[in-house]
Amino acid sequence: xxxxxxxxxxxxxxxxxxxxxxxxxxxxxxxxxxxxxxxxxxxxxxxxxxxxxxxxxxxxxxxxxxxxxxxxxxxxxxxxxxxxxxxxxxxxxxxxxxxxxxxxxxxxxxxxxxxxxxxxxxxxxxxxxxxxxxxxxxxxxxxxxxxxxxxxxxxxxxxxxxxxxxxxxxxxxxxxxxxxxxxxxxxxxxxxxxxxxxxxxxxxxxxxxxxxxxxxxxxxxxxxxxxxxxxxxxxxxxxxxxxxxxxxxxxxxxxxxxxxxxxxxxxxxxxxxxxxxxxxxxxxxxxxxxxxxxxxxxxxxxxxxxxxxxxxxxxxxxxxxxxxxxxxxxxxxxxxxxxxxxxxxxxxxxxxxxxxxxxxxxxxxxxxxxxxxxxxxxxxxxxxxxxxxxxxxxxxxxxxxxxxxxxxxxxxxxxxxxxxxxxxxxxxxxxxxxxxxxxxxxxxxxxxxxxxxxxxxxxxxxxxxxxxxxxxxxxxxxxxxxxxxxxxxxxxxxxxxxxx
Amino acid sequence: xxxxxxxxxxxxxxxxxxxxxxxxxxxxxxxxxxxxxxxxxxxxxxxxxxxxxxxxxxxxxxxxxxxxxxxxxxxxxxxxxxxxxxxxxxxxxxxxxxxxxxxxxxxxxxxxxxxxxxxxxxxxxxxxxxxxxxxxxxxxxxxxxxxxxxxxxxxxxxxxxxxxxxxxxxxxxxxxxxxxxxxxxxxxxxxxxxxxxxxxxxxxxxxxxxxxxxxxxxxxxxxxxxxxxxxxxxxxxxxxxxxxxxxxxxxxxxxxxxxxxxxxxxxxxxxxxxxxxxxxxxxxxxxxxxxxxxxxxxxxxxxxxxxxxxxxxxxxxxxxxxxxxxxxxx
Numbered sequence: 001x002x003x004x005x006x007x008x009x010x011x012x013x014x015x016x017x018x019x020x021x022x023x024x025x026x027x028x029x030x031x032x033x034x035x036x037x038x039x040x041x042x043x044x045x046x047x048x049x050x051x052x053x054x055x056x057x058x059x060x061x062x063x064x065x066x067x068x069x070x071x072x073x074x075x076x077x078x079x080x081x082x083x084x085x086x087x088x089x090x091x092x093x094x095x096x097x098x099x100x101x102x103x104x105x106x107x108x109x110x111x112x113x114x115x116x117x118x119x120x121x122x123x124x125x126x127x128x129x130x131x132x133x134x135x136x137x138x139x140x141x142x143x144x145x146x147x148x149x150x151x152x153x154x155x156x157x158x159x160x161x162x163x164x165x166x167x168x169x170x171x172x173x174x175x176x177x178x179x180x181x182x183x184x185x186x187x188x189x190x191x192x193x194x195x196x197x198x199x200x201x202x203x204x205x206x207x208x209x210x211x212x213x214x215x216x217x218x219x220x221x222x223x224x225x226x227x228x229x230x231x232x233x234x235x236x237x238x239x240x241x242x243x244x245x246x247x248x249x250x251x252x253x254x255x256x257x258x259x260x261x262x263x264x265x266x267x268x269x270x271x272x273x274x275x276x277x278x279x280x281x282x283x284x285x286x287x288x289x290x291x292x293x294x295x296x297x298x299x300x301x302x303x304x305x306x307x308x309x310x311x312x313x314x315x316x317x318x319x320x321x322x323x324x325x326x327x328x329x330x331x332x333x334x335x336x337x338x339x340x341x342x343x344x345x346x347x348x349x350x351x352x353x354x355x356x357x358x359x360x361x362x363x364x365x366x367x368x369x370x371x372x373x374x375x376x377x378x379x380x381x382x383x384x385x386x387x388x389x390x391x392x393x394x395x396x397x398x399x400x401x402x403x404x405x406x407x408x409x410x411x412x413x414x415x416x417x418x419x420x421x422x423x424x425x426x427x428x429x430x431x432x433x434x435x436x437x438x439x440x441x442x443x444x445x446x447x448x449x450x451x452x453x454x455x456x457x458x459x460x461x462x463x464x465x466x467x468x469x470x471x472x473x474x475x476x477x478x479x480x481x482x483x484x485x486x487x488x489x490x491x492x493x494x495x496x497x498x499x500x
Numbered sequence: 501x502x503x504x505x506x507x508x509x510x511x512x513x514x515x516x517x518x519x520x521x522x523x524x525x526x527x528x529x530x531x532x533x534x535x536x537x538x539x540x541x542x543x544x545x546x547x548x549x550x551x552x553x554x555x556x557x558x559x560x561x562x563x564x565x566x567x568x569x570x571x572x573x574x575x576x577x578x579x580x581x582x583x584x585x586x587x588x589x590x591x592x593x594x595x596x597x598x599x600x601x602x603x604x605x606x607x608x609x610x611x612x613x614x615x616x617x618x619x620x621x622x623x624x625x626x627x628x629x630x631x632x633x634x635x636x637x638x639x640x641x642x643x644x645x646x647x648x649x650x651x652x653x654x655x656x657x658x659x660x661x662x663x664x665x666x667x668x669x670x671x672x673x674x675x676x677x678x679x680x681x682x683x684x685x686x687x688x689x690x691x692x693x694x695x696x697x698x699x700x701x702x703x704x705x706x707x708x709x710x711x712x713x714x715x716x717x718x719x720x721x722x723x724x725x726x727x728x729x730x731x732x733x734x735x736x737x738x739x740x741x742x743x744x745x746x747x748x749x750x751x752x753x754x755x756x757x758x759x760x761x762x763x764x765x766x767x768x769x770x771x772x773x774x775x776x777x778x779x780x781x782x783x784x785x786x787x788x789x790x791x792x793x794x795x796x797x798x799x800x801x802x803x804x805x806x807x808x809x810x811x812x813x814x815x816x817x818x819x820x821x822x823x824x825x826x827x828x829x830x
Binding site for chain 2: 301303323324327328333335340341342343344345346347351355356358359361362365366367369409
């Protein structure tokens with residue numbers, strides 16, 4: 001495909017993306033969240049239609065207008081969420097829509113099972129094809145999805161984060177299948193956040209940033225540092241020259257220890273996190289998408305149960321089993337997903353702002369409405385929330401002002417530890433600065449903050465220390481002053497391999 | 501702010517007439533039905549008509565208010581009719597028992613108190629299924645919808661229980677200032693519920709859960725307990741309505757008491773302005789909805805239209821109410 005463009009409601013999602021995939025190669029597609037990977041894939045598979053540019057497939061210019069057409073043209077997609085039917089048998093899932101018929105009406109099951117078995121054997125999978133698909137592991141289900149795609153004579157298989165729910169041994173099996181596909185002349189477009197995987201199975205890699213494809217090169221000879229700098233838009237030489245400074249240990253120049261979490265784990269996405277927060281300190285959590293940042297926040301706020309490790313608050317061990325318990329213990333979480341987990345759209349600014357504070361505004365079950373209004377007004381003034389009045393429904397506010405209301409919801413409770421997951425995502429520049437100032441101000445009163453952000457600039461400038469996460473583990477700790485974005489990027493890049 | 505008849509997550513300015521028409525379609529419908537009746541229905545403007553309608557509408561209104569609370573959390577309760585039958589079946593068993601005959605005052609008190617407790621237990625059962633075991637409300641309450649009436653019929657061997665007990669019958673036939681007792685009761689309940697929804701932390705949580713349950717949980721709200729509580733309240737109000745029906749008739753028929761009440765109650769709540777996805781609890785709206793449903797029934801009955809046809813009319817009202825809801829959202 002060549003110079004493809006796509007805009008949604010005037011917001012440009014793709015701006016001249018080009019991608020060429022050769023026959024029989026495994027091609028990686030990488031980029032940060034919002035870089036345009038999904039949009040590109042959706043155009044390839046006919047879910048979206050491009051506003052400009054051309055797509056050539058198999059030599060000829062093609063106009064793929066629906067997923068159905070993409071499939072018959074030979075493009076198959078394996079999504080993270082499998083589009084299979086777990087309650088039906090393996091065979092049914094493989095032959096669905098293309099069942100062998102007897103006398104034109106009845107399904108020839110013997111033939112169908114035989115065909116399914118043959119297809120799976122090509123991948124070295126030997127399972128009972130008459131069993132329900134749902135009785136097998138995710139990995140097997142994923143392989144069945146791939147088998148189905150191949151049985152439909154796919155020429156290009158698109159895999160979107162295929163390993164995100166697989167364990168190490170399952171990943172090995174999957175890679176074997178991918179190599180098998182390549183050897184059979186099938187092309188694979190491989191999308192993944194796990195950069196290490198790419199070196200193992202991909203031939204070439206295309207990097208996307210801000211809706212453009214910025215770079216396409218052979219996997220051989222590329223370093224992880226190159227990939228990351230491509231995704232972030234910084235020259236790798238620049239990063240390399242900046243050198244690496246280790247900040248480890250170091251006594252606390254801030255107040256007493258507020259939170260100390262050791263070796264906490266909640267599952268495959270968060271396996272080992274160590275983090276300490278002192279009073280008056282902003283601790284950043286740095287990492288790429290999928291590194292376990294959000295999972296760390298969920299663990300500390302009692303949303304996900306701990307499977308290992310221990311948390312102590314102000315020196316005493318704490319059991320945070322529910323958000324309510326965490327709040328009682330003095331922890332608050334500003335969630336990443338403002339719409340789904342933050343605002344109550346039809347409620348007013350006032351009702352949204354006091355939601356967490358309600359128990360403290362209540363005597364004998366009755367809300368003290370005068371005090372409620374007083375507090376809400378003081379926050380509207382202090383944070384500069386632009387609203388027609390506290391009775392205005394929050395859904396009518398701009399993103400930045402909604403975010404300020406949600407921030408105020410927690411500031412009003414005065415939590416000792418405030419966890420902020422992407423506090424400035426999707427808000428305009430002005431509001432962003434104001435929110436950052438509010439956070440600074442809050443910490444100066446002796447409270448602690450954990451800051452999660454995919455914007456490295458925000459982390460580097462905002463945090464006193466940064467705990468670097470990779471694949472669910474905290475791998476390094478950087479300390480300000482002295483952290484630069486380049487140092488952070490290098491810390492991320494030097495995960496696992498200590499070369500270069 | 502001060503005289504609004506709807507309580508919702510957001511408050512709108514009151515004197516915006518376009519909005520009033522859109523948001524208060526129920527009032528318009530009420531005026532139309534009243535006008536039609538005054539012109540067409542014989543003897544409509546008589547005190548007797550008013551009494552008959554008040555005593556009938558009270559039970560629908562009481563159940564509809566409970567339903568409104570449940571709907572406000574994003575749930576639904578299909579078991580209200582069955583709970584009415586169950587409560588109504590237990591009461592005569594108590595005051596007609598030997599114990600009840602020996603201590604008449606205590607008997608009547610128990611005959612009201614115990615069925616209400618049973619009704620609340622039914623609500624607790626529904627609430628636990630929904631909020632702890634995470635069963636879909638429509639399925640969870642279907643269990644008692646089916647079995648509740650069955651239990652009531654087993655308790656009474658399927659017999660019609662008739663009785664003469666003026667103290668108990670006061671619930672359905674008593675008058676205060678010349679108006680039926682149950683009408684006053686419904687209004688009193690409405691005032692209490694309105695206060696709860698608009699002034700208490702419990703009411704705020706009810707609306708927050710319906711508005712965004714995830715956000716309510718993450719803000720530390722006691723989501724489980726609040727959801728269980730609304731089903732208990734709905735159960736208690738259904739039980740009370742069941743007692744009133746029995747008191748009106750001086751007879752308890754487990755097969756008919758509260759039959760199809762779930763539909764009337766849902767219709768009344770929706771006509772009154774409740775949103776099925778939750779987040780709004782228009783208590784006085786539920787009363788308005790109940791009045792409309794009752795008046796439509798009465799209009800058709802008084803003009804000689806058959807019962808079966810009346811059911812179709814009721815269905816049309818629900819369709820209209822849901823249509824108005826859709827328009828409201830846009």
